[in-house]
Amino acid sequence: MSKVLVVDDEEGVLLTLVANLELEGFEVFAAPNALEALEILRRVDVDLVLSDVRMPGMDGVEMFRRIRASGCEVPVVLMTGFALEGQLDGAMREGAFAVLPKLIPVDRLLALVGRALGNPTVLVVDDVSSVAESTAHALSTTGVRAAPAFDAESAIRFAATHRVDVCVVDLVMDGTDGVETIRQLAAADGTIVCIAITGEDVPRLVHRAAATAYAILRKPVEPSELVATIARARSHSAVRASVRGELP
Amino acid sequence: MTDRDDIVDDALLLQELESSLRHGLRNHFSAIRNAAYFLDRRLKAIGAEVLAADPRLGKMLALLETEVRAAESLLGTEPRIDDVLARETGDCDPAEAVRSLVAELGPIEASRISFVAATSDRASTSSRLLRRALAPILANALDATGADGAIVVRVRTVGDGDVVVEVEDEGTELGAAYPPPVPFASSKDGHLGVGLVRARRAARLWHGSLTIGPRDPRGTVVSLTIPAALVATDGSAS
Numbered sequence: 116m117s118k119v120l121v122v123d124d125e126e127g128v129l130l131t132l133v134a135n136l137e138l139e140g141f142e143v144f145a146a147p148n149a150l151e152a153l154e155i156l157r158r159v160d161v162d163l164v165l166s167d168v169r170m171p172g173m174d175g176v177e178m179f180r181r182i183r184a185s186g187c188e189v190p191v192v193l194m195t196g197f198a199l200e201g202q203l204d205g206a207m208r209e210g211a212f213a214v215l216p217k218l219i220p221v222d223r224l225l226a227l228v229g230r231a232l233g234n235p236t237v238l239v240v241d242d243v244s245s246v247a248e249s250t251a252h253a254l255s256t257t258g259v260r261a262a263p264a265f266d267a268e269s270a271i272r273f274a275a276t277h278r279v280d281v282c283v284v285d286l287v288m289d290g291t292d293g294v295e296t297i298r299q300l301a302a303a304d305g306t307i308v309c310i311a312i313t314g315e316d317v318p319r320l321v322h323r324a325a326a327t328a329y330a331i332l333r334k335p336v337e338p339s340e341l342v343a344t345i346a347r348a349r350s351h352s353a354v355r356a357s358v359r360g361e362l363p
Numbered sequence: 364m365t366d367r368d369d370i371v372d373d374a375l376l377l378q379e380l381e382s383s384l385r386h387g388l389r390n391h392f393s394a395i396r397n398a399a400y401f402l403d404r405r406l407k408a409i410g411a412e413v414l415a416a417d418p419r420l421g422k423m424l425a426l427l428e429t430e431v432r433a434a435e436s437l438l439g440t441e442p443r444i445d446d447v448l449a450r451e452t453g454d455c456d457p458a459e460a461v462r463s464l465v466a467e468l469g470p471i472e473a474s475r476i477s478f479v480a481a482t483s484d485r486a487s488t489s490s491r492l493l494r495r496a497l498a499p500i501l502a503n504a505l506d507a508t509g510a511d512g513a514i515v516v517r518v519r520t521v522g523d524g525d526v527v528v529e530v531e532d533e534g535t536e537l538g539a540a541y542p543p544p545v546p547f548a549s550s551k552d553g554h555l556g557v558g559l560v561r562a563r564r565a566a567r568l569w570h571g572s573l574t575i576g577p578r579d580p581r582g583t584v585v586s587l588t589i590p591a592a593l594v595a596t597d598g599s600a601s
Contacts, residue, residue, distance in 0.1 A: 125390045125394065127390070128390055131401060132397055134398075134401045135397055197386060216389070218389050218435050218438075221396065221397055221401075222400070
């Protein structure tokens, strides 16, 4: 049975999240603040942390950083009552799995929890093998499980046999280009979110990719920026709705 | 102070109030939605007879979700107050903003302030917004130190290129309760609890930060950070 730790200072939110997760079959641990959560993590090997961001004393982002500083790579999903908080960008760059709005419907939240517990792989598709491999390696160092693929065919084959939730796809590749690769991946598994990436000036490909990719990044991409984009893609995939960029 | 300064002050305060309210409502609606989802699943699993006996039960549970969605939609409405602050853009010199604020305090107050400008970096934000954020920080420092107390203001570039304005006084320490979590919640006699809240709101508009800590051996250091994303070192803000 997977163990989930829920952290929230709002009693009503904590109680109802715990009840729904238990109903889903998880073993759930509850903490009303970050310090108690860290104490639980010292005693229990949990599989996922689901935490509020703004709490009295230590906030959720600081707690996430302490978890990582302790060497623990448990997936951490942050939840916020604001559509966007500046400090969350830092947490996403450092490997938070996703950031969700507090008002997310429970079924979508449970779906994301299920995906996070499966520790899904980010597939990096690039026909230059050294680029695909080094990008996957860079992601792995921040706790993001990643694997390289060198063309559309091997990417689809990998996705069919592994849990893949995000693909980072180079737009300009020999053989099948990135746009067609994204289309084929989406056709094979509609839940995969693709991030396009390009180092070349290819406006037509970029224009076509914009219709299907979650984001288009320009090479060279800082690993932390890619990690943050993956977290945003996972969050977006869970919510599937645009939210206003409101400050805390 | 100009009329526009007043408007920006009011907008910062109103946005903070409005934001606190939205945050609280989202938490409450979230708990209601979660509870309704739980009850719906449990009733379907173990209370089918109860649901059949009174069809209004199912309708009520569905109504909770509908109402939360309607409330969520209202919470997502763009407040007009954001427009006021969105117009506060531009390019400013943080060191110059401090200098001009200090000069406006008058010669007696200004003589108590030592100013160290250790950067010439500029920031892509409005000079007015920066000054409205710094004004209450300086006022608090002057108030805390009494007539003879000294204050040090430093503007410097740190870490990854953030510009920090530090205001250091040797007066009574502000303590961990500052700034208060919401406006008008000051525990300090004679204080409304709006000045530092305004400064915090301005920092949030920049995705920067306002931090308050003790000064050794006595006093307070307030740091207002403008993140590197808004800072340019080549003389023109990004």
